[in-house]
Amino acid sequence: MILTIWLKEIRExxxxxxxxxxxxxxxxxxxxxxxxxxxxxxxxxxxxTELLWLFSKIVIGAAFLVVTINCSSLINNEFEKETAESLxxxxxxxxxxxxxxxxxxxTLWFYIFLISIPYIIVITIGTNLIGPFLLFLxxxxxxxxxxxxxxxxxxxxxxxxxxxxxxxxxxxxxxxxVPAMFSTTLKINPLAQFFAKINPLDNIFGSLxxxxxxxxxxxxxxxxxxxxxxLFCLIMLIFLIFTAKCxxxxxxxx
Amino acid sequence: xxxxxxxxxxxxxxxxxxxxxxxxxxxxLWADSIQPSQLIMTILSENTLSGVAGDFVVVEAQIQNxxxxxxxxxxxxxxxxxxxxxxxxxxxDWSAEKGxxxxxxxxxxxxxxTWKIHFVKAGDYSLAIIAIIETESNPxxxxxxxxxxxxxxNLNPGYVLPVALGMPVILVLFFLVIMYYRKQNK
Numbered sequence: 001m002i003l004t005i006w007l008k009e010i011r012e013x014x015x016x017x018x019x020x021x022x023x024x025x026x027x028x029x030x031x032x033x034x035x036x037x038x039x040x041x042x043x044x045x046x047x048x049t050e051l052l053w054l055f056s057k058i059v060i061g062a063a064f065l066v067v068t069i070n071c072s073s074l075i076n077n078e079f080e081k082e083t084a085e086s087l088x089x090x091x092x093x094x095x096x097x098x099x100x101x102x103x104x105x106x107t108l109w110f111y112i113f114l115i116s117i118p119y120i121i122v123i124t125i126g127t128n129l130i131g132p133f134l135l136f137l138x139x140x141x142x143x144x145x146x147x148x149x150x151x152x153x154x155x156x157x158x159x160x161x162x163x164x165x166x167x168x169x170x171x172x173x174x175x176x177x178v179p180a181m182f183s184t185t186l187k188i189n190p191l192a193q194f195f196a197k198i199n200p201l202d203n204i205f206g207s208l209x210x211x212x213x214x215x216x217x218x219x220x221x222x223x224x225x226x227x228x229x230x231l232f233c234l235i236m237l238i239f240l241i242f243t244a245k246c247x248x249x250x251x252x253x254x
Numbered sequence: 255x256x257x258x259x260x261x262x263x264x265x266x267x268x269x270x271x272x273x274x275x276x277x278x279x280x281x282x283l284w285a286d287s288i289q290p291s292q293l294i295m296t297i298l299s300e301n302t303l304s305g306v307a308g309d310f311v312v313v314e315a316q317i318q319n320x321x322x323x324x325x326x327x328x329x330x331x332x333x334x335x336x337x338x339x340x341x342x343x344x345x346x347d348w349s350a351e352k353g354x355x356x357x358x359x360x361x362x363x364x365x366x367x368t369w370k371i372h373f374v375k376a377g378d379y380s381l382a383i384i385a386i387i388e389t390e391s392n393p394x395x396x397x398x399x400x401x402x403x404x405x406x407x408n409l410n411p412g413y414v415l416p417v418a419l420g421m422p423v424i425l426v427l428f429f430l431v432i433m434y435y436r437k438q439n440k
Contacts, residue, residue: 024425031418038414122417
């Protein structure tokens with residue numbers, strides 16, 4: 001059943017070229033960024049690791065934005081178009097319905113990650129960082145994006161409105177993204193340090209920095225960044241289970 | 255009438271003698287007020303200045319008071335000129351340290367001067383150090399040091415264009431294939 005919902009969503013994404021146009025725009029964004037990073041006289045003076053780190057920010061940023069917008073509407077569309085009722089009349093289990101939607105959202109991240117690979121190869125040629133960088137970008141991105149998808153799905157079940165879910169999700173995304181862009185000198189404050197430890201985007205960028213700049217290439221050396229991300233995912237999973245239970249108790253559609 | 259305009263030289267002689275004596279007596283004072291400063295600035299790192307765009311290089315120099323009097327209120331700064339384009343270079347991106355203030359230099363004293371500069375753009379440049387002294391109207395300039403910044407050859411700028419253009423094209427082709435199959439299935 002999970003597979004059915006997942007395939008349905010993927011087919012809908014691939015149904016028309018218009019629904020995948022965002023992927024082309026993301027690709028153009030990568031093209032422009034990588035071209036500027038490597039050829040602009042002043043930008044190309046940056047170290048290659050710094051170029052990669054900048055590019056990884058673009059990849060993660062684009063993925064978080066696309067996934068947030070997409071996930072905000074995936075479940076709510078079913079409620080707003082009143083197709084959820086007919087779905088629930090089938091033998092489909094509620095958890096299967098949610099899991100299928102979550103998988104569909106995670107698939108968008110894989111599209112984005114997949115099209116970033118040629119650009120990353122071009123930027124990393126000449127270094128031995130391509131393997132570790134792709135591995136860490138894949139792992140960190142998947143965990144972080146899964147966490148944010150679980151959170152947005154939970155919000156969708158509370159709000160049942162695309163507009164409200166999208167607005168709230170974007171505000172949260174903004175709250176995560178802005179401090180993550182601050183330099184380390186602005187994070188001396190204990191509150192800022194605490195927020196940096198729990199912020200998924202901060203942990204993703206921190207780990208990539210650890211890999212690229214400090215050459216800490218093993219998972220154990222990056223555990224201090226990966227563990228808070230896993231914890232974030234687990235907390236969001238608990239939040240989603242709680243909201244799903246509430247939704248079921250209320251009869252699903254009220 | 256002619257005699258009034260060009261008076262007889264004999265009449266002027268005593269006056270000229272007096273002026274000459276005064277001139278001889280006070281010439282050291284005049285010379286002191288118009289002579290160049292007692293400061294000498296030397297760029298020590300002129301042989302190590304050349305590099306590749308993107309490099310950080312330290313400009314090492316020194317300022318010395320070769321006179322007998324202390325000199326105070328000195329501010330030194332770098333000036334850079336692009337020899338190819340015949341233009342002065344704005345040091346905004348090149349150096350965070352714009353000027354160095356030196357209080358007083360005693361006679362015979364030498365002060366080291368260092369600037370960390372970032373080679374931003376390839377080209378031929380000339381560099382000089384300028385010192386402004388509070389009490390003097392003319393700035394003091396060191397001798398020019400000429401250096402070359404080679405262009406940075408990135409590891410792979412040539413590969414980026416095929417990928418930057420190719421990926422969007424591949425995606426467009428992919429969408430066209432999807433549309434074709436959709437039409438075929440209809």
